[in-house]
Amino acid sequence: MTAVNKLFKQDIKAINLGLESFYNDLKSQHVPCIQVDWKPPSKASRWLSMLEDEKVVDKIEKANGEAVDRLLSAQPVLVGVGMAGEVIPGMTKKTILHAGPPITWDRMSEPLKGAIIGGLIYEKLASNKDEAIKMVLSGELNFEPCHHHSAVGPMAGVVTYSMPVWIVQNKTFGNYAYCTFNEGLGKVLRFGAYGKEVLDRLYWMQNYLAPVLKQALEIKGSIDLKTIFAQFLQMGDEGHNRNKAATSLLFREIAPAVVRTDFSDKQKEEVLTFIDKNDHFFLNISMPACKCSLDPLEGIEYCTILYTMSRNGTDFGIRMVGTGKEWFTAPCEMVQGLYFPGFDEKDANPDLGDSCITETAGIGGFAMAAAPAIVQFVGGTPKDAVNYTNTMYEITYAENNAYKIPGINFRGTPTGIDMRKVIETGILPVINTGIASNKAGVGQIGAGVVNPPMKCFEDALKFFINKYNLL
Known part of the structure; x- marks a missing residue:
């Protein structure tokens, strides 16, 4: 019997890469399967190679370390x-x-x-x-x-x-x-x-x-x-x-x-x-x-850490420490979550507000593992809340030495969003937020989670490359 025949006589689990619809089809037919979120490397991820020169890496690491030290030493x-x-x-x-x-x-x-x-x-x-x-x-x-x-x-x-x-x-x-x-x-x-x-x-x-x-x-x-x-x-x-x-x-x-x-x-x-x-x-x-804790980071040369994320209901904007006051913007995303009775997606305004300064500083959506009850407000399960926090460690530079989360063995909150890691992993910062009506005066109509557009980070990378002559 060939190795292939032996293989097909065993229990097989399918692994689906990418489009989740294929995984859902298999699951509906009771086929054992595992979903792996994957996408081809973006053009921006290839631009990261321009930051790989040893001298450039050293400058970035030194700058990022200084930025995070300033953030962690803040006393609001x-x-x-x-x-x-x-x-x-x-x-x-x-x-x-x-x-x-x-x-x-x-x-x-x-x-x-x-x-x-x-x-x-x-x-x-x-x-x-x-x-x-x-x-x-x-x-x-x-x-x-x-x-x-x-x-x-x-x-x-x-x-x-x-x-x-x-x-x-x-x-x-x-x-x-x-x-x-x-x-x-x-x-x-x-x-x-x-x-x-x-x-x-x-x-x-x-x-x-x-x-x-x-x-x-x-x-x-x-x-x-x-x-x-x-x-x-x-x-x-x-x-x-x-x-x-x-x-x-x-x-x-x-x-x-x-x-x-x-x-x-x-x-x-x-x-x-x-x-x-x-x-x-x-x-x-x-x-x-959070704002006064992050502002002292501005202007550290070669730093790839974010010190601003914000949205006005039309544009989402980020600012990166090493590129100063420059905004990198793209259209706001729609918040995915729970709606109050009588409202749904057609009533919602795109993402809005300065409150994601909390996530920029390493709390809010980044600390959802500390607040399992939050899922009753934004949707999901307590396990999802823990997963959100654990995923944010993949795109941050450090763990907070003062803000600890009991439910994950008192691990410090993920702190210091690194533009490089966002582009390399394809993981976007998670923000939990209220959903505003798209009609003035109606008020809050729900709550959920949302991400910044990837374009903000891609534009920040391009600007960084040009600013420091890394082409």
């Missing part, structure tokens, strides 16, 4: 509350900050346009939608990414002059980052809503919430956010879409100081109740903490 601290126009560099009364890379009005998504309209009405620069749009079209407004002003904003990310903001400092390097307060769920500005209930809440936050928290922080003193990060990862949060533990930890830190402020008991009660009822309250602190 909550130091205060201020008004955006008074504390954010470069703000004017006609400056409108937004999430994501630079974009013009004609290309903006509906949620972003709605949030800008709401911001103009909030600032009393317009009294209604028509007046706001007329002002936009006049050209007298200055639209800028939050990231260009040491700031970050969830979803639409709109920041205007009078909005209260958190002030977070990286004590190691002395730089600051800023973010507005979290409004809660439902009809909110960050999803493009600008009705009376939205504006009333924003004015309450400006006139009642912010003054209490400002004075409470003056009484309390600064709050060490790195310690809170380390704690919430061991309490079931991942720092992006699950913030129950983090918000509770913040509440414990600040509540005694709120009680000691000079405001009325009623106002103090309203402030504490607002924080208590908003599980996402800490997200708007987590984001600037």
Whole structure:
């Protein structure tokens, strides 16, 4: 009997490479099979050979090591509350900050346009939608990414002059980052809503919430956010879409100081109740903490680590440490996940917001193994959450020495997205996020996971090669 005949008399398992539809066909016929995700090497992966010169490799490794050392040594601290126009560099009364890379009005998504309209009405620069749009079209407004002003904003990310903001400092390097307060769920500005209930809440936050928290922080003193990060990862949060533990930890830190402020008991009660009822309250602190931890990496020559990922609902953009302020953009992807009752894919806006600064810093989707309950919100199983984290080790440079995940033997979170590894492996960063409606003002309609477009990384590689004359 030939070897081939012997082979076919044994139990055989099929191995399918690539297209999963073939695997599904075999599985439906009860054929034992294994799916292997594989694709031919891309053109960009062949460009990596231009980085393989020994001297170039040495420079890149040294630069990446320095960048990750800076990130791991960051000490983000909550130091205060201020008004955006008074504390954010470069703000004017006609400056409108937004999430994501630079974009013009004609290309903006509906949620972003709605949030800008709401911001103009909030600032009393317009009294209604028509007046706001007329002002936009006049050209007298200055639209800028939050990231260009040491700031970050969830979803639409709109920041205007009078909005209260958190002030977070990286004590190691002395730089600051800023973010507005979290409004809660439902009809909110960050999803493009600008009705009376939205504006009333924003004015309450400006006139009642912010003054209490400002004075409470003056009484309390600064709050060490790195310690809170380390704690919430061991309490079931991942720092992006699950913030129950983090918000509770913040509440414990600040509540005694709120009680000691000079405001009325009623106002103090309203402030504490607002924080208590908003599980996402800490997200708007987590984001600037990550932002100020990453900004000191900018400009390290030959570094291939990312220090920005962000999206405006139209374009996804990344920035790489060794290429400075240059944005590499491509169309945003659609989020894959769970929809709230009454909504589906046709109602969804493409990926939106600055909140993936958390993944850029190594938490959020990169730390989903710490938060198995997150899958009830974004879809999948607890095993999927662990798999997401384990896969991210393939494209990162290091493991965090402070942020540990109990469910995977206290392994540090995957930290430092390396452009080279993304292109070499074909593995894209995983981001867990909310799904915004494609109609302004409707709000959040679901949650799920999404990836950046590969084109962003390919363009970053090409720019890197040209910048350092590696052709």
